[in-house]
Amino acid sequence: MDLRKLLNKEQYDAATTVDGQVLILAGAGSGKTRVLTYRIAYMLDEKDINPYNILAITFTNKAAGEMKERVKKLIGERADSMWISTFHSTCVRILRREIDKIGYKKDFTIYDSSDQKVLVKQCMKELNINDKDINEQEIIAKISRAKDQLMSPAQYKRLHEKDFRLNKVADVYVMYQKRLKENNALDFDDLISKAVEVFTKNPDVLEFYQNKFKYIMVDEYQDTNKVQYELVKLLAGKYKNICVVGDDDQCIYQWRGADIRNILDFEKDYPQAKTVKLEQNYRSKGNILDAANNVIKHNAERKDKVLRTEADHGAKIRIYRAYSDNDECDFVGSKIQQLMRENSLTYNDFTILYRTNAQSRSFEEKFIKRGIPYKIIGGTRFYDRKEIKDVLAYLKLINNNADSVSLRRIINVPKRSIGDATVEKVVSFANENGFMLYDCLLDVENVNTLTARNIKTIKVFTDLMEDFIAMKEQLSVSMLIEYVIEKTEYLKGLKDSKDPEDVSRAENIKELVSAAVEFENGPDEDKSLSGFLEKVSLVQDVDNIDGEQNVVTLMTVHSAKGLEFPVVFMVGMENGIFPGQQALNNEKEMEEARRLCYVGITRAKDILYMTSAEVRRVFGRTVAYAQSDFISEIPASLKEYENQNGGGLSTRNSFNGGNSYSSGNSYSGGGYSRERLYARNGIGGYENSRSTMSYSEAEKKLDSVMSSSNEKKGQLTREEAVPGRKIKHPKFGEGTIISAIDVGDDVKVTIAFDSQGIKNLMLSFAPLELL
Numbered sequence: 001m002d003l004r005k006l007l008n009k010e011q012y013d014a015a016t017t018v019d020g021q022v023l024i025l026a027g028a029g030s031g032k033t034r035v036l037t038y039r040i041a042y043m044l045d046e047k048d049i050n051p052y053n054i055l056a057i058t059f060t061n062k063a064a065g066e067m068k069e070r071v072k073k074l075i076g077e078r079a080d081s082m083w084i085s086t087f088h089s090t091c092v093r094i095l096r097r098e099i100d101k102i103g104y105k106k107d108f109t110i111y112d113s114s115d116q117k118v119l120v121k122q123c124m125k126e127l128n129i130n131d132k133d134i135n136e137q138e139i140i141a142k143i144s145r146a147k148d149q150l151m152s153p154a155q156y157k158r159l160h161e162k163d164f165r166l167n168k169v170a171d172v173y174v175m176y177q178k179r180l181k182e183n184n185a186l187d188f189d190d191l192i193s194k195a196v197e198v199f200t201k202n203p204d205v206l207e208f209y210q211n212k213f214k215y216i217m218v219d220e221y222q223d224t225n226k227v228q229y230e231l232v233k234l235l236a237g238k239y240k241n242i243c244v245v246g247d248d249d250q251c252i253y254q255w256r257g258a259d260i261r262n263i264l265d266f267e268k269d270y271p272q273a274k275t276v277k278l279e280q281n282y283r284s285k286g287n288i289l290d291a292a293n294n295v296i297k298h299n300a301e302r303k304d305k306v307l308r309t310e311a312d313h314g315a316k317i318r319i320y321r322a323y324s325d326n327d328e329c330d331f332v333g334s335k336i337q338q339l340m341r342e343n344s345l346t347y348n349d350f351t352i353l354y355r356t357n358a359q360s361r362s363f364e365e366k367f368i369k370r371g372i373p374y375k376i377i378g379g380t381r382f383y384d385r386k387e388i389k390d391v392l393a394y395l396k397l398i399n400n401n402a403d404s405v406s407l408r409r410i411i412n413v414p415k416r417s418i419g420d421a422t423v424e425k426v427v428s429f430a431n432e433n434g435f436m437l438y439d440c441l442l443d444v445e446n447v448n449t450l451t452a453r454n455i456k457t458i459k460v461f462t463d464l465m466e467d468f469i470a471m472k473e474q475l476s477v478s479m480l481i482e483y484v485i486e487k488t489e490y491l492k493g494l495k496d497s498k499d500p501e502d503v504s505r506a507e508n509i510k511e512l513v514s515a516a517v518e519f520e521n522g523p524d525e526d527k528s529l530s531g532f533l534e535k536v537s538l539v540q541d542v543d544n545i546d547g548e549q550n551v552v553t554l555m556t557v558h559s560a561k562g563l564e565f566p567v568v569f570m571v572g573m574e575n576g577i578f579p580g581q582q583a584l585n586n587e588k589e590m591e592e593a594r595r596l597c598y599v600g601i602t603r604a605k606d607i608l609y610m611t612s613a614e615v616r617r618v619f620g621r622t623v624a625y626a627q628s629d630f631i632s633e634i635p636a637s638l639k640e641y642e643n644q645n646g647g648g649l650s651t652r653n654s655f656n657g658g659n660s661y662s663s664g665n666s667y668s669g670g671g672y673s674r675e676r677l678y679a680r681n682g683i684g685g686y687e688n689s690r691s692t693m694s695y696s697e698a699e700k701k702l703d704s705v706m707s708s709s710n711e712k713k714g715q716l717t718r719e720e721a722v723p724g725r726k727i728k729h730p731k732f733g734e735g736t737i738i739s740a741i742d743v744g745d746d747v748k749v750t751i752a753f754d755s756q757g758i759k760n761l762m763l764s765f766a767p768l769e770l771l
């Protein structure tokens with residue numbers, strides 16, 4: 001391996017300085033991650049460093065896997081004993097060995113966000129905290145921030161004694177943490193803070209790991225929060241051989257406690273540190289890089305950096321201003337097909353990036369129609385599906401009997417006549433006496449508030465569970481899953497159902513069995529049930545981007561961090577969407593949104609599209625948005641409008657539909673007042689191609705678009721979807737709306753069809769017409 005051929009001078013310098021502290025501070029696509037990979041190879045190959053002594057922390061499991069693969073190609077099997085993983089996976093591995101030092105058992109369960117929510121809700125109920133005062137999402141976020149800051153429940157309580165709401169959060173935090181411990185469970189934030197706790201309370205354990213990890217590397221260091229920072233500092237404390245790489249312009253997790261100062265202060269923490277700047281971008285064409293640089297330079301708080309490329313200018317940034325969200329999705333779909341026809345591109349070469357997951361749905365619909373294969377990263381993960389969570393809850397409980405959240409999830413799933421009231425009685429008994437819930441069920445005769453029938457049904461459940469626990473030792477994970485679904489008749493219930501959704505649920509469960517088989521045949525050392533559950537808990541969405549599968553990837557810009565694609569579509573580029581509404585009123589958040597935009601732009605190698613829509617449906621209402629300020633920040637010379645004369649408002653000449661648009665407040669959903677909207681960007685948002693319109697002209701035009709888009713569809717709107725309305729569906733026939741509930745940015749409508757029974761449909765998907 002001739003590193004000098006593979007790396008430029010500065011990169012080579014960074015890769016071959018292995019002793020002491022190195023900070024690589026450089027812009028996107030400058031080869032930071034590449035340097036880390038070759039640095040490891042160099043350490044093993046040239047410096048004879050034992051792989052056992054290396055710890056490399058990456059941002060995703062996928063990045064870790066790729067790094068390991070590449071190193072393996074260079075140095076062979078020796079790479080296997082190296083720890084290359086994410087912060088979370090690293091800490092879990094440490095905790096599996098050491099957590100008993102702080103009073104947990106080693107087979108602890110990892111709670112995901114929905115388990116966390118269940119537990120927080122239980123605590124709120126016990127503490128009589130009304131979710132009108134403060135809702136569970138806010139509490140969870142506050143607890144999470146406190147953990148990021150290494151603030152214990154007691155400290156939090158002391159700090160917020162005088163604040164009515166935060167005091168309530170503190171009470172929940174105290175109880176939540178107590179319950180987690182009783183359940184022998186950790187939430188995601190705990191994984192890192194408990195590892196730090198193990199180290200700070202046990203200097204001998206810390207020293208063992210300091211000696212083990214003599215060489216430490218961290219990718220995407222700009223996004224570390226306080227607790228991650230502390231962990232790295234502790235581990236590197238003895239040998240101080242540490243190399244961190246990052247880009248302050250790509251810090252996009254401040255909302256989750258990431259502290260940009262960690263990278264900016266590295267030189268203060270380690271005054272001897274060598275700072276390496278990489279200034280050549282190897283990823284993007286010139287125009288794309290110029291666009292990125294022009295956007296990010298609007299941020300006040302940053303270290304100025306140079307980023308140049310030897311690549312040619314390439315195509316200009318393609319801007320498309322659609323007249324509706326529908327039109328935007330159509331444009332993206334047709335462009336993908338056109339580009340594939342005209343160039344030798346595959347679906348893999350494209351990605352659609354948006355700010356929030358909810359934006360994926362409308363693209364999905366269009367892609368299905370056009371036959372474009374796609375994959376959505378995020379949204380409902382496989383492991384978040386109800387049926388998968390149910391089966392996993394059985395496994396978690398088998399593995400860790402103290403896990404009362406999993407226990408309560410499945411005690412009556414499938415239904416076995418154990419009602420909520422019965423469960424509550426046992427829970428109260430357990431809480432009053434300080435017993436584990438599962439133990440109380442085993443000795444259920446002692447719970448004197450129960451009837452003989454209650455006791456009998458509970459016995460059926462505990463007999464089943466005890467059998468599973470005994471079988472755990474004898475069966476492999478996949479066999480255990482099959483055993484559980486057979487004995488509980490979970491799968492049978494789904495197969496017998498006539499609901500087509502249950503058919504797909506049954507298939508998902510089979511898929512889970514396959515995942516377990518794959519795990520058993522895979523490279524992991526630990527093939528136990530704990531090992532499987534751990535793996536499942538730590539799967540990240542981006543891990544699933546599979547280069548072999550020929551599909552277009554749709555994901556948030558956050559998920560796309562570190563990745564690159566030949567063609568990138570940044571969609572929903574509107575003020576109020578990207579940047580989001582909050583960022584428009586807050587300079588700090590605006591700067592974070594701008595960094596996010598910079599991350600998005602710099603994912604593109606060859607072609608970058610930025611699209612926006614003049615009106616879109618949000619919460620069932622039609623809202624008008626101005627084109628994103630970030631597009632305006634890109635100089636006109638770098639941009640080319642796809643629809644200079646087509647698409648957009650300028651082609652529509654139906655000025656006469658003004659009065660059929662009646663609902664004045666349909667503009668307020670996106671939080672943009674008409675006045676502000678016009679003042680900001682001119683109605684159409686075309687900077688160059690349009691002359692300025694008067695207010696009333698603009699008003700008229702906007703109205704005409706609203707009405708024409710309403711006329712276009714005979715589609716039932718949010719306002720019309722009220723209980724009692726008669727509707728018609730092309731397949732299910734006529735029916736009556738029973739209820740309509742807002743779910744995310746869509747509406748779930750429950751309808752009693754005259755001949756097809758009751759169905760739940762999503763308003764935006766279902767072709768419903770008013771009768």
Ligand SMILES: Nc1ncnc2c1ncn2[C@@H]1O[C@H](COP(=O)(O)OP(=O)(O)OP(=O)(O)O)[C@@H](O)[C@H]1O
Pocket residue numbers: 006007008011026027028029030031032033034035247250281282283561562563564602
């Ligand atoms: N010296 C080099 N010679 C050839 N290709 C290179 C060189 N350095 C980097 N590259 C390529 O440039 C692309 C970007 O590199 P890499 O992903 O390591 O950048 P990065 O700085 O980590 O980017 P990001 O900030 O987006 O994470 C990759 O395809 C990489 O292989």
Ligand SMILES: [Mg+2]
Pocket residue numbers: 032033034562
């Ligand atoms: Mg990188």
